[in-house]
Every structure is written in C-alpha cells, then in structure tokens.
Amino acid sequence: MTAKRILSGMQPTNQLHLGNYLGALKNWVALQDQDYECLFCVVDLHAITMPYDRDKLAQATREIAAAYIAAGIDPAKCPIFPQSAVPAHSELMWLFATMTQMGKLERMTQFKDKAGKNKERAGLGLFSYPVLMAADILLYKATHVPVGEDQKQHLELTREIAATFNARYQAGFFPQTEPMILGEATRVMSLRDGTSKMSKSAESDMSRINLTDDADTIVRKIRKAKTDPAPLGETIESLQGRPEALNLVTIYAALAGVSRAEVLAQFGGQPFSVFKPALADLAVETLSPMTGRMTDLLSDPAEIDRILASGADKARALAEPVLRDVREIMGFWRG
Numbered sequence: 001m002t003a004k005r006i007l008s009g010m011q012p013t014n015q016l017h018l019g020n021y022l023g024a025l026k027n028w029v030a031l032q033d034q035d036y037e038c039l040f041c042v043v044d045l046h047a048i049t050m051p052y053d054r055d056k057l058a059q060a061t062r063e064i065a066a067a068y069i070a071a072g073i074d075p076a077k078c079p080i081f082p083q084s085a086v087p088a089h090s091e092l093m094w095l096f097a098t099m100t101q102m103g104k105l106e107r108m109t110q111f112k113d114k115a116g117k118n119k120e121r122a123g124l125g126l127f128s129y130p131v132l133m134a135a136d137i138l139l140y141k142a143t144h145v146p147v148g149e150d151q152k153q154h155l156e157l158t159r160e161i162a163a164t165f166n167a168r169y170q171a172g173f174f175p176q177t178e179p180m181i182l183g184e185a186t187r188v189m190s191l192r193d194g195t196s197k198m199s200k201s202a203e204s205d206m207s208r209i210n211l212t213d214d215a216d217t218i219v220r221k222i223r224k225a226k227t228d229p230a231p232l233g234e235t236i237e238s239l240q241g242r243p244e245a246l247n248l249v250t251i252y253a254a255l256a257g258v259s260r261a262e263v264l265a266q267f268g269g270q271p272f273s274v275f276k277p278a279l280a281d282l283a284v285e286t287l288s289p290m291t292g293r294m295t296d297l298l299s300d301p302a303e304i305d306r307i308l309a310s311g312a313d314k315a316r317a318l319a320e321p322v323l324r325d326v327r328e329i330m331g332f333w334r335g
C-alpha cells in the first residue's frame with residue numbers, strides 16, 4: 001500500500017503573494033515534518049495557458065523554487081521540480097483527456113474567470129488545465145493535496161478522473177486524493193475589496209502583499225487597506241457583512257498561527273488605528289526573513305538549478321513506473 005504522499009504546486013506567474021503563502025505554502029512547510037512523503041512542483045506548463053513572457057519563464061520558475069525554500073521547504077527531503085522537466089505529466093494528461101467530459105470542464109469556475117466573456121476564443125490549454133492538474137497529482141498517486149480553497153473544484157475533478165480510470169480499466173489503481181484546505185486563511189481576500197480574492201493578476205498592486213515586498217511597502221499596504229469606520233467586534237458573527245474587517249482578522253490569525261476568535265479576544269473593541277499597526281508588525285516580522293532568504297537564494301541561480309535538476313530526477317523516477325503501468329493497463333503496444 002502506498003504511504004501517504006503529498007503533491008502540490010504553484011504557477012510561475014508574477015509574484016507570489018500572501019494568499020499563496022497562507023493558503024498553501026505555510027501549510028506545506030508544516031506538513032513536510034509530518035507523516036507524508038512530499039513533492040512540490042513548479043507548474044510551468046500551467047503557466048503558459050495564459051499569455052506569458054518567454055524570456056522570463058525560466059527565471060520565474062527559479063523564483064518560485066526559491067520561495068518554496070525560503071518559506072522552509074527542505075529540498076533534500078521534498079523534491080522541488082519544474083513540471084515540464086517530467087514529460088510524463090503531459091503524456092498522462094492526454095490519456096486522462098479521453099476520460100474527461102467537456103461539460104465538466106465548462107463548469108470550472110477558474111476557466112470561466114480566466115476565459116472571460118469570449119469563451120470561444122479561449123485556448124484548449126486553458127480549457128484542459130484541470131486535466132493536466134489531475135495528471136500532476138495522479139502521476140505520483142498522491143493521496144493528499146494541500147491547496148487554497150479556490151482549487152477545491154479542480155480536486156473534485158481529479159477524484160472523478162481517478163474513479164473513471166479505476167472503473168474503466170483497473171479497480172483501485174489510482175487513489176481518491178484528499179484535498180487539504182487548512183488553516184484560518186484558506187481564501188485570503190484583496191486588501192482593496194473584501195469580496196474578491198487576493199490574486200496575482202489583480203491590476204492594483206495595493207490589493208495584495210507580495211512575498212518580495214519590503215517592510216515599508218507592507219506597512220503602507222496594510223495602512224491603506226480598505227476597512228469600515230467601526231471598531232473590531234468581539235465575535236466572528238459581529239464581522240458578518242464586514243468582509244474587509246474579517247479578512248484582516250483572518251490574515252492576522254493565520255500569520256500568528258492562532259484562531260480568529262483568539263485575535264478578537266485580544267483586539268475586539270479596538271479601532272483599526274490600533275489593529276492595523278499590530279497586523280503590519282506581525283506581517284513584517286513573518287515575511288521579512290523569508291524575503292531576505294529569497295534574495296540570497298536568487299543570487300545563486302546555479303544552486304537553484306541544481307536543486308531543480310535533482311528534484312526532477314527524483315520525480316521522474318517515481319513517475320515513470322506509474323506511467324508504464326497506465327500504458328500497459330490501457331492496452332498499448334509495448335516493444
């Protein structure tokens with residue numbers, strides 16, 4: 001029986017932000033010390049499903065790897081690798097494409113968001129993005145996938161694809177992967193609008209805290225974060241209808257590793273003029289060392305390349321036997 005195995009990944013597009021850190025990366029770091037075998041991928045094949053800059057892709061891939069390591073992932077324990085360096089991801093995706101209904105892909109909210117109004121002109125790559133994600137996961141028979149809440153629907157599709165394969169070809173071959181949506185901040189919202197997700201692609205840089213922001217920038221963004229005039233309430237319920245206040249409390253809780261109720265026990269009744277500076281201090285204290293480590297790591301790109309190459313070797317060694325089994329189970333010729 002396969003042990004518990006984790007696979008997760010992030011796209012090398014733009015900068016990572018606080019949502020990526022609190023919704024995913026921070027949890028990965030905690031999980032690597034538990035009873036899981038972990039693999040962390042930089043999903044560069046996913047990154048090219050939207051317009052991108054070819055001159056920056058390789059460097060963006062290094063930057064994501066550096067962020068993983070700076071946040072605390074130990075590459076000696078958990079292989080870190082570029083998705084494109086393991087060709088089996090793409091091949092398994094094609095095989096899975098024959099087990100995926102278009103209607104299901106059409107219902108994916110991330111596709112709808114990214115395709116925008118003109119769905120007819122969206123690329124096949126963007127449309128089939130979740131099938132590639134299922135391949136990323138099932139190629140390693142990963143049993144657990146830690147992600148932010150926005151990926152839940154994609155993981156549901158992964159489970160469906162695994163079930164279709166198992167029903168059509170071989171019972172029990174792929175596991176039913178469990179999503180791990182952990183911590184207080186599974187969906188960090190924009191600092192400018194508490195009803196929309198903090199995202200890499202939002203136009204305003206003031207809407208997010210990037211992992212590369214310096215201390216002054218973090219302080220300024222939190223000071224200017226949208227809020228309402230009322231002081232913080234004493235209970236979570238009192239934050240209903242106050243999405244911006246709830247978001248800042250959630251961020252504080254996740255950064256401090258405490259519950260939102262504990263944050264409100266401390267700050268309930270206080271105005272934002274008290275809470276925001278405390279939050280800014282905490283954010284700087286947590287993120288600055290990480291930013292520093294990232295800068296150090298990026299000053300030696302050859303070392304990051306070695307880490308990625310060695311991660312890719314380890315990933316390939318795990319992936320190839322699974323793909324070989326899949327080909328055989330599906331009935332392909334084998335010389």
Ligand code: AMP
Binds near residue numbers: 009
């Ligand atoms: P992406 O930036 O789309 O490659 O996402 C990488 C990881 O960060 C995924 O696990 C996402 O679910 C997570 N993530 C992205 N944005 C947020 C957010 N605003 N709040 C929480 N998690 C997020």
Ligand code: TRP
Binds near residue numbers: 146
């Ligand atoms: N779709 C994920 C995102 O946008 C990134 C991703 C690709 C991923 N493949 C994955 C996450 C496999 C977890 C496991 O955030």
